[in-house]
Amino acid sequence: MASDSSDDDMPLAKSNGRVSEAHISKATDKKMDQAGSSKSNLPAGISIRNGPVIDDEMDVDAPTTNGHAKRKSRTSTSKAVKYHDDTDESDDEPLAKRQRTTQKPADSDSDDEPLATKKKPGKLPPKASETAIGDSSDDDDEPLTAKLAKTKASIEKKAEKEAKAIRAKESKAKKAAPKKAKKEDSDSEEEVKPKAKRKSNGTATKRANGVKKEESDSDAPLAKKATAKKANGKVKAEPAGTPTKKGKGKKEDSVEEEDEVYRWWDAPKKEDDSVKWDTLQHNGVVFPPEYEPLPKNVKLLYDGVPLTLSIEAEEIAGFFGAMLSSTLNVENLTFQKNFFEDFTAEVKKTGGARDPDGNKVAIKEFSKLDFKPIFAYYDGKVQERKARSSAEKKADKAAKDAIEAPYTTCIWDGRKEQVGNFRVEPPGLFRGRGAHPKTGKVKRRVTPEQITINIGKDATVPAAPEGHKWKAIQHDNKATWLAMWQENINGAYKYVMLAAKSSIKGQSDFKKFEKARELKKHIDRIRKDYTRDLRAELMADRQRATAVYLIDKFALRAGNEKDAENEAETVGCCSLKFEHVTLKPPNTVIFDFLGKDSIRFYDEVVVDEQVFKNLKIFKKAPKKEGDDIFDRLNTTQLNKHLTNYMPGLSAKVFRTYNASFTMSTLLKELQNTNISLQEKVKLYNDCNRKVAILCNHKRTVGASHEAAMEKMTDRIKGLQYQQWRIKQMILDIEPKQKKKKGANWFELDDDLDEAWILEHQAFLVKQEREKIEKKFAKENEKLVTEGQKEMKTKELTERLGVADDLEKKFKKENKTKKIEADGKGPTVEKLEANIKKLDERIATMRLQAEDREGNKEVALGTSKINYIDPRLTVVFAKKFNVPIEKFFSKTLRDKFTWAIESIEDEDDWEF
Template sequence: MASDSDDDMPLARTNGRVSNAHISKSVDKAMDEAASSSAHNAPAGISIRNGLVLDGNMDVDVPSTNGTVKRKSRGSTSKAVNYNVQGSESDEDAVPLAKRQKTKAKAQDSDSEDEKPLSSKKNGRLPPKNNTVALGEGSSDDQPLNKKLASKKASIERKAEKEAKVIRAKDKKSKAVKDESDDDVKANPRRKPNGTAIKVNGVKKVESDSDDAPLTKKATAKKANGKVKSEAGTPVKKGKKKEESEDAEEVYRWWDAPKKEDDSIKWETLEHNGVVFPPEYEPLPKNVKLLYDGKPVTLSVEAEEIAGFFGAMLHSTLNVENPTFQKNFFADFTEEVKKTGGAKDKDGNKVAIKEFSKLDFKPIFNYYDGKNQEKKARSVADKKADKAAKDELEAPYTQCTWDGRKEQVGNFRVEPPGLFRGRGEHPKTGKVKRRVLPEQITINIGDDARVPPPPEGHKWKAIQHDNKATWLAMWQENINGAYKYVMLAAKSSIKGQSDYKKFEKARELKKHIDRIRKDYTKDLKAKLMADRQRATAVYLIDKFALRAGNEKDAENEAETVGCCSLKFEHVTLKPPNTVIFDFLGKDSIRFYDEVLVDEQVFKNLKIFKKSPKKDGDDIFDRLNTSQLNKHLTNYMPGLSAKVFRTYNASWTMSNLLKELEDENFSIPEKVKLYNDCNRKVAILCNHKRTVGAGHEAQMEKMTDRIKGVQYQQWRYKQMILNIDPKQKKKMEKIHGAGYFEMNKDLTQEWVLEHQAFLVQDQRTKIEKKFAKDNEKLAANGEKEMKAKELEERLEVARDLEKKFKKENKSKNVEAEGRGASIEAIEGKMKKADDRITTMQLQAEDREGNKEVALGTSKINYIDPRLTVVFSKKFEVPIEKFFSKTLREKFTWAIESIEDEDEWEF
């Protein structure tokens, strides 16, 4: 769909060098000649992450740093923050995490890259390349993986094109039937206007064609406006305690309720109790002071609280050693010090705080760390009592009354003051998040409802009764000026309806996807620069799941970008048709990907990057997100760039699940089948993540668990020989020679380590049980057990240690338990076999998921009804796919699917 753009149209952005309004024939021809001289293009439309691109391979561009060299992805930093208390760990642990990672990366032996752990390859910066294992397929096929992937993706897209045409044809037919029916009604008033015949003289004359049903089918209502008790899809079990059944909340079946005439009206009545404020600041004891230049200083309560924010988080070296964090904190801290009377020494003389390096927060850190340790050391009973008291205090705020029914409130707590951290290298990291006062909060509530009282001595900023809004309270935070809202919880009907609309919009896109792809493919060769840039952007968003991207205020926000806001340095071109993206995406997480694109798209990007453009210049300089989304609404109302991610993920998953057949698999095998499909969605739709830093350690742990069961299985076999040595010949005849030998992976060194682990694990369990039993006795006012009792209990661990030593010496394993029989031991071996199979499937799953966040795609992009359909069709409990929280969130999906063969995405 070409636009009416011309030379006089306003530019999307005016910063930097701007492309010409039209693309001349000479430029097009020159690019065509350059493309034809290159090697044949590889299959387009897929990601081919293969690590860093070397300068020598760059025919068009040289990859630049983009300012992202120091950025860390979520995968490389999560769970890796150094919580070291100074002096308590090794020197290496005292080194800041960022520096430590670089040091270790350089220290790796460079002779064999393949022998390094995956998490350390390429300095942990880039994920490893795709392989056939990632797709759950064998490697025996000679067809190149890239071609196989591209072929699969093309096949799914061809199905989408056919489906779109079929749907539009059905809609056209339905409309014709409806128009004909309306004409009949005028001629025959006894006929119903919906096309369904009424009884004439007791005979039903006409039936409506089920094929004429619209795309969005209404589920048959079990109860109009009805309610269902307990968790979604799970009836309340008999025999449960009365209070547990009473706690089961009634679920509002909004998906069965009649549709409102005015969808913008969210509620008629609304009652709630406001928000929970964080506790007031407790000043430090007089003997705990901030040190400046080695001397204690006295601060105002306000300044002391801010100093406490920094002091309490000294363990978080990733933040407190960040120069930007330090600079922003010091600016806000010194401003507060000046505003509240300054700092004073022990004699009351003013102290000028001018250098951050002279501040010493250790006394403050030690104080707060001591309090934390005391809190952790409390008894289980005390912890439970504190939690119960907190829950009782917050109970009135956890629910609201929305149109007469109870709904769960989400974030009813006002965020406490502290230091802003932000994602990635946020320019405002370290600034002080001020305490939010009632005078900043606006309450949204029903006209006739009781307004919740503010804390004593305060008042609310405003009270409003906006029934078109779904928030209960709102305020503006001081860091970025963003508005914070108290909303309903994810499991609420309002959130559920929002999810439903999102996935229905993606289903609606099925009707139009062929026309959209046809139009943007045509406009890839448009003469107008604006049209060609828009078509190229839609191609990248559709094929590679790039986010549309919004322009940022670089001074106040993290410099994250998306497709429309890509700059010259974010895109590297490698002939014949490889494009390398490297930029900070959503939440300041590094987006790095190598993708194969169509020849025309590669050519267009060369034009968009054509000299005199350079670093800092926009690639899509005649396009912004608003223009792009406005164009997309020409195809269907409400269509925006982000709908493509949901559509592509759900449509791909739908196709992959249809190809599955139930071949009498076990439940774990069926779960793996589903996860394999989920993983393919991530690969084919380019939803990926960096390999986590702890992945290798997790895989080693899983391998050790499997080895542990294999070792126990070997012991069972030795027990059989202990009972009846004649079984050796008999069993080897059935199972083959070497049946009674230990698995080759179980070395003598490993066995000794494992035995030591089992003994220590036994000791630890006994000690924990002893401590827990004593806590219960103390809580009931009874006398605690003495240490002698613990020693007697530990005798079990000592006996186990002696048994292992005896087995290692004699090479004979005695049968365990009274009256041990070969049949009983074989039963245990069968259970061990099942455990090994299950754990191996889990290990394969985890290895396959190292680059894929299955949860993210399953929750946000794949229609949950697809998971429900799979669960019903393959008879796998929905609990295997959705946690309790997700089952509550997706109640509408679980309850609305009655016949898995009738519903499809």
């Protein structure tokens, strides 16, 4: 493709700081070649560290339990799961730690010093050698990076072949089109029969988007026609993978029917794509409750003196006081500084602070403020709410849901659609993510006077709260938002949009993945062109080619210009600064910068020799810290260049394309062998994991991972202990079995030592007690709700006797070293059947543990939800006969209804 930059006097993309020369001289090229003459053993195009950096103090959410009971953590006294190599080799030590031990000479050139040496590095991601990608072969000595590079190269070669094949097929179809049109014209005179009289062969016509359109004159039986999906109609939503119930009981009859789903993927396309709706009716937004003043005895203290503040200032003090337990925020110096500035400004604005005698108090030092009384008050209210009975909680939720019900849906072109964020954010303190410069500032209360409503011309405008009015009413049918306002922290606009499960959001997702599918046709030409331009004489062309290489190979975000004063200084590829890139000969590049959401991104990647040389040129003196690396390129110019290949192509499409095409390629290689359901799920997860690694969508190991793995290990050991007890019961019934099966079969597993068994027995007794107490409390709540008397404590004591008996039983077994068979009519056959079931459970749990361990550096959900076409997951589920629920939660099934249903009749759909 012809270069976009042919003029020497082309304006610079960025004018701040030192800039590169317009042309790269042959002398410069030669000089850089000589400077980097050593060869690398590592293959290019691969990350040798995985994921973003997580600081030690960063809040890491604990994993959700997905509705299952959460097992309490207890210390395992047997050998722990080994995750890391204990050998002390300096070569394997994280780069940041090794560099910290070496002092740089005062006169050394620190231009290429990694950011990690200049500031506290936090927790670096693991090296690629520590990361598994599902290949468990131990006899292969080939380095992991080499395996990754081969896999990636193979996938890229397939992409090149496929792109050429698609274009050749389209070219052939284009040439054949005139002949086909001529034939159709000659046949048109013969087509005099009404369409209804033509006999249908029952086949479906494929549409351009991969959806099959059913013929209207189908010969299907009338009963089936009644339930057939209409081309542009509505059908009742059924959870995918759920078997149809033959009979309906009373419970099913009482269940309210689900809302009908609009099958937009079957509907004819609009002539004007920019018009989003013809009619729109909604009820506006829900405002947070008004502020309730603190009781008179609860005061903010300043240097030990209780203060009387205005309502406005008191509310702001309450924001800080209520979150006193969130040390990550309240102990952050930037958070404190920003809060203190906004708080003292509000105090001055509203008449100042006064002591008990009415004297004005000047608040000058943050350290003298004491929020403990405020925290104690709000914490007490939280505990009160937690202490409510489940009946009270349900009643409160029902009341809240009833109030919000009118706002949860809107009428969009005559059909009901779910609204997403219909609640206006309550006021509070801005937290931000990562190292945001505005963390701690006060988020002001949003009033109706700041809100613009977007609604149909003939619709009834929702009433503003009493005494207020809306900022504006507009009727923009090219916009998909229902309400909008500007927040005070960053001046950003907030929008009330439809929910993720709505047809509008679904269409947006569909278009995103279709655009990525379209990129398949052009990817070979793009890669060929940027590989050629890596040696371009014009600096702008070489910078653009290098940027596209980094975006394609390492999934870097393009990056936009930021206002450093008002926003966190987050960067992407085009906005990388001198200090964000460290060059480590012969061809390793270290990235260290604040990425999306102010999360620190640290990665070490191996690049092509020419790319390494180019980055050296882009960093060449007189450039220094603070200067742009890609000073003759910005995202607008980059995306404009990409549109020359296909309309609407931008840098972000590469992430979606690479993830989806890689997943598609990996899934095609799988064979539907006779394996268990859990093994099939693991097969899919292994592919998902490879996508995340090969496309650089990775994360650092979560703080809770080792604890979670220890719990799983304990659960497996618990099942092994249960098995051992059953085997001892077999000996109790029939001692001859020891000779028959061999003494080893009855031995205790090596993993289970005496100390662990005693701890496990105590855990089982405690678990039994908690189960009885919980059931007792629930039954009492039900009795109270029904107006009956509660059961007495005596009843609970009697029930707890079961746990006491279990404790006595364990003590007796430990003393006598004999386990008596229990249950109704125990036999050897029954007990052996139980052992077999436990074997299956242990095998399944070990697979799950292996899967979890493999996923520790990979956020599978991020790739699966945002970058991998959901239709690929549906195709896998169909091919391997796995319920879609194993991959998509109820929320995701609603979000991806279009993917699940649009290809339900297609066995040959491909990305």
